[in-house]
Amino acid sequence: MLDLMPSESTTRFAFSKHDAVLVHGTRYQPVDETDKGYILVRADGQGVAESYSRTEMARLVELGHVAHERNAFLPESARRRLELPSEMLSTMGEKKHRKAKRREAVVLAFLALEEEGRVKRTDASIQSALNDIKVRAAVFCSQRSACDENAIDPDTLIMPKVGVRSVRRWLSAYVKLGLPGLYDAIENRGNRQSRLRPDELALMSRVVGGYLDDRKPSISTIYENVQ
Structure with missing residues (x-):
């Protein structure tokens, strides 16, 4: 259009x-x-x-x-980021928002330490800085964020349970998709329409429907007929 x-x-x-x-x-x-x-x-x-x-x-x-x-020549990661509607996040429950906020806090903690030159994007470096990441993440998690506008008492800070693999995974998702990438299965949401044409679907439906026959043809037979 x-x-x-x-x-x-x-x-x-x-x-x-x-x-x-x-x-x-x-x-x-x-x-x-x-x-x-x-x-x-x-x-x-x-x-x-x-x-x-x-x-x-x-x-x-x-x-x-x-x-x-539109955006045909954008890198794939940038295009996917633009295609994730903000309305999608608003439909998610409080539990998912809290989980995303914890992940966001870990990512922000890592990025802050990286900017200070205290951590690099390697497993060994992340492992050695893991406690610092957790402490910094606890502070970020107590503050308001785009995921959760509620702030908590700083005297009740709780350090998140997180390992090296999780840090790397959340960081990668954040770099590729921004904040939406920290929500579970967000990148799997979108067009779920079949790539089969209507005539192909009609043919497949007739053949697969044969499985309801009283003679009970085997699954392998149905598969061969579909092919």
Whole structure:
């Protein structure tokens, strides 16, 4: 779907340098936008830069010759981070928010110690700094955060139970996905639609339905018939 920017004259399209724009089926990447129009280069690196005026682009869009893929040239990790909606977090229960807050505290503790030059991203270094990470994490966990706005009495600090593998795993998830990566199975949420076409699903349903037959064909037979 094309992003539009209102204009008093010709419609302006909001192309980002990370987007892909397909014109007549050829894939381009926007490199610049001027008062007159757009400058695109082919995604395969072939040819020279091509320019389209706003009027030309609007006409191509009207004829259905343009497709727009947002963030197509972003690294996978950055694209996944953008695709995780904040609304998803708001639907989670208090228990998950508290768990994410503890993980966030551990990650922030590690990053703070790393900035001070007291720990590196190796198992040996994390192991030697584990107690410091736990103490610092306990302090972070007592404060308000994006996961949990409740603060606790600093006199009741509880150091989290965490090992080297957990520190590395949570740090990696945080770097790739930001805060949402610290919630359980958050990266597995999203489009769960089947990649099979409707006709394939219909065929499979008829064959698999044969398992309900009184003659009880074996699973291996059903599998062979599906194939």
